Amino acid sequence: MSAAAEAAASPPGVLRAPLVVEFPFTRSLGPVQSAFLTGLRERVVLGVRTTAGQVMVPPVEYDPVTAEEIRELVQVATTGTVTTWAWNDHPRPNQPLDSPFAWALVRLDGADTALLHALDAPGPDAVRTGMRVRIRWAAQRTGAITDIACFEPHEGPADPQGAPHDGAFAEPVTGIVAEARLDYTYSPGRAQTAYINALSERRTVGERCPSCHKVYVPPRGACPTCGVATTDRVEVGPAGTVTTYCVVNIKARNLDIEVPYVYAHIALDGADLALHGRIGGIPYDQVRMGLRVEPVWTEGGRYPDHYRPTGEPDADYDAYKELI
Amino acid sequence: MARTPRYAREVAVVAFAQSDHRRRTDELSEVEMVMPVLHQVLARTGLKAGEIGFTCSGSSDYLAGRAFSFTMTLDGVGAWPPISESHVEMDGAWALYEAWVKIQTGEADTALVYAYGKSSPGPVRDVLTRQLDPYYLAPLWPDSVALAALQAQALIDAGETDEPALAAIGARSRASARTGNPHAQLTGAVPQGDYQVRPLRTGDCPPIGDGAAAVVLAAGDTARRLCERPAWITGIDHRIEAHALGLRDLTDSPSTRIAAEHAGLFEAPVDTAELHAPFSSQEVVLRKALGLDEGVAVNRSGGALAANPVMAAGLIRIGEAAARIHRRESDRAVAHATSGPCLQQNLVAVLEGDRA
Ligand SMILES: [Zn+2]
Numbered sequence: 001m002s003a004a005a006e007a008a009a010s011p012p013g014v015l016r017a018p019l020v021v022e023f024p025f026t027r028s029l030g031p032v033q034s035a036f037l038t039g040l041r042e043r044v045v046l047g048v049r050t051t052a053g054q055v056m057v058p059p060v061e062y063d064p065v066t067a068e069e070i071r072e073l074v075q076v077a078t079t080g081t082v083t084t085w086a087w088n089d090h091p092r093p094n095q096p097l098d099s100p101f102a103w104a105l106v107r108l109d110g111a112d113t114a115l116l117h118a119l120d121a122p123g124p125d126a127v128r129t130g131m132r133v134r135i136r137w138a139a140q141r142t143g144a145i146t147d148i149a150c151f152e153p154h155e156g157p158a159d160p161q162g163a164p165h166d167g168a169f170a171e172p173v174t175g176i177v178a179e180a181r182l183d184y185t186y187s188p189g190r191a192q193t194a195y196i197n198a199l200s201e202r203r204t205v206g207e208r209c210p211s212c213h214k215v216y217v218p219p220r221g222a223c224p225t226c227g228v229a230t231t232d233r234v235e236v237g238p239a240g241t242v243t244t245y246c247v248v249n250i251k252a253r254n255l256d257i258e259v260p261y262v263y264a265h266i267a268l269d270g271a272d273l274a275l276h277g278r279i280g281g282i283p284y285d286q287v288r289m290g291l292r293v294e295p296v297w298t299e300g301g302r303y304p305d306h307y308r309p310t311g312e313p314d315a316d317y318d319a320y321k322e323l324i
Numbered sequence: 325m326a327r328t329p330r331y332a333r334e335v336a337v338v339a340f341a342q343s344d345h346r347r348r349t350d351e352l353s354e355v356e357m358v359m360p361v362l363h364q365v366l367a368r369t370g371l372k373a374g375e376i377g378f379t380c381s382g383s384s385d386y387l388a389g390r391a392f393s394f395t396m397t398l399d400g401v402g403a404w405p406p407i408s409e410s411h412v413e414m415d416g417a418w419a420l421y422e423a424w425v426k427i428q429t430g431e432a433d434t435a436l437v438y439a440y441g442k443s444s445p446g447p448v449r450d451v452l453t454r455q456l457d458p459y460y461l462a463p464l465w466p467d468s469v470a471l472a473a474l475q476a477q478a479l480i481d482a483g484e485t486d487e488p489a490l491a492a493i494g495a496r497s498r499a500s501a502r503t504g505n506p507h508a509q510l511t512g513a514v515p516q517g518d519y520q521v522r523p524l525r526t527g528d529c530p531p532i533g534d535g536a537a538a539v540v541l542a543a544g545d546t547a548r549r550l551c552e553r554p555a556w557i558t559g560i561d562h563r564i565e566a567h568a569l570g571l572r573d574l575t576d577s578p579s580t581r582i583a584a585e586h587a588g589l590f591e592a593p594v595d596t597a598e599l600h601a602p603f604s605s606q607e608v609v610l611r612k613a614l615g616l617d618e619g620v621a622v623n624r625s626g627g628a629l630a631a632n633p634v635m636a637a638g639l640i641r642i643g644e645a646a647a648r649i650h651r652r653e654s655d656r657a658v659a660h661a662t663s664g665p666c667l668q669q670n671l672v673a674v675l676e677g678d679r680a
Pocket of ligand 1: 209210212213214223224225226227
């Protein structure tokens with residue numbers, strides 16, 4: 001997992017594009033989690049007492065051994081002891097500190113279990129298991145684990161601790177939004193690369209299964225019936241037949257097309273699988289199964305903008321019924 | 325054969341295949357990467373895809389960032405018209421477990437199990453943070469190496485290992501891969517390198533890469549017909565640790581030990597172990613939990629320190645152990661697979677070959 005390995009180059013001629021996946025989950029909190037995270041907002045750290053009498057920090061809703069509901073809250077200190085640590089010379093995106101820091105599991109005074117967070121220290125020589133630390137609070141606190149900015153070294157007495165707490169705060173936090181974004185580099189693979197490259201020349205190229213001879217458009221590299229690689233490239237179309245369609249009445253976000261419009265399955269001539277596309281150049285209520293259509297390209301377009309009628313007579317139902 | 329019949333049906337691994345594991349496979353889609361492995365494993369049994377009773381796969385869409393990617397790789401099986409099939413968003417070792425249960429129920433006599441991981445398109449250390457507790461851990465983005473390093477330091481503090489001993493585990497693994505595993509990504513002498521997250525150095529960490537693997541399971545006489553020396557699964561079990569890292573003793577793996585007990589590992593010695601320890605420090609924990617002594621051949625394949633296709637590396641441990649039984653290099657082997665941070669969840673399988 002070295003930086004050098006992460007920067008390893010990919011072979012030339014391979015298509016690639018950035019792919020960003022974002023998933024901001026909204027999650028509700030149980031009563032114990034709510035008390036804990038609201039407490040952090042108020043600079044109070046709460047644990048929960050397990051059935052066996054241990055104080056768990058961070059606390060959970062159910063006993064980790066017996067699975068019983070546990071609700072008895074206890075206030076613990078903001079000071080504690082490092083139980084294990086790991087020096088992180090190269091902080092990664094979104095981690096608690098931008099400059100080198102130690103990851104640490106810290107058992108807060110009054111707790112029997114440890115909490116994971118960052119420890120701000122000048123260097124690895126300043127960190128050891130057993131060292132004393134305390135919480136550095138974030139300036140802006142919202143009721144999240146990041147309300148703890150990090151831990152910092154601490155020489156001094158432990159905070160008071162061990163008092164029961166009813167977990168009641170004004171305006172309790174009842175949920176969190178867990179933001180997440182991951183950045184990928186997408187490469188389409190052998191079959192789809194050939195398909196995309198042909199599209200850039202305004203040609204539609206599918207692949208034929210060597211076993212059942214079906215022509216797949218767009219090709220995905222394998223015949224799902226035979227479980228073998230599709231091999232022979234076959235140019236199909238450009239014209240095709242509408243095999244089925246629907247009338248779209250709801251405007252899609254980020255799509256500048258007036259509704260209603262028709263979205264159709266189109267079997268290009270020579271293909272054994274219909275692809276889908278928008279039908280234009282004809283009133284939406286005159287589109288029909290069997291309509292013969294051809295692609296319309298726009299300047300600089302990477303794929304057909306839409307399909308329009310060719311003016312040929314409609315195809316016989318028998319000619320496309322297997323493709324519906 | 326002196327095996328105790330622990331289960332309703334005898335089930336064996338009858339074939340194993342894997343891809344070469346590589347840093348990148350940009351020129352291949354996932355199905356294009358997986359399909360040759362499926363063909364190889366079926367060819368080893370002489371079975372056609374349509375003759376398989378149940379198919380189960382393990383993978384994670386998060387690795388390559390492609391939603392429902394497992395439905396695409398199903399094309400490589402020939403899944404249309406629909407076959408009896410399932411998927412786990414876990415390592416393929418757990419797909420094997422599901423397939424084994426399916427055969428135990430009598431609903432299938434054979435199963436195809438496959439797994440794949442394409443880590444190269446994304447930042448896998450960060451991607452794996454998304455499997456963590458969403459309230460207390462995920463917002464801090466503690467990456468997979470950082471969490472393993474916390475466990476390694478705990479082991480060093482407890483006097484169970486030190487940095488030279490950890491380095492020796494990585495070096496031994498990749499030396500084994502050089503002689504025993506043509507599919508490995510890293511083989512031979514690899515510099516121990518700088519700290520990635522101290523105390524773990526580059527050599528203590530698995531390579532990042534892409535790859536796939538597949539096994540065929542079969543019951544009873546079908547297994548005997550398909551394979552000269554079936555690797556009988558005489559025990560299999562999986563267990564999980566408490567969720568909170570700070571609640572666990574990171575120097576031990578009670579879940580592995582309990583799974584091993586239930587799989588019957590301790591009833592007789594083993595000659596071979598394939599341990600899924602992506603980090604050198606985790607091998608220390610697993611050897612202790614499984615009670616392996618110096619006489620046991622551990623990770624002759626090189627293990628995950630030589631090739632770590634995420635979601636397939638655990639299934640590969642079972643496949644490698646079975647392949648040694650097929651080749652008569654082992655009579656009784658233990659295979660282990662793990663999932664999650666710091667050996668969170670562990671599966672143990674005991675495999676045995678018939679003695680002449
Ligand atoms: Zn076919």
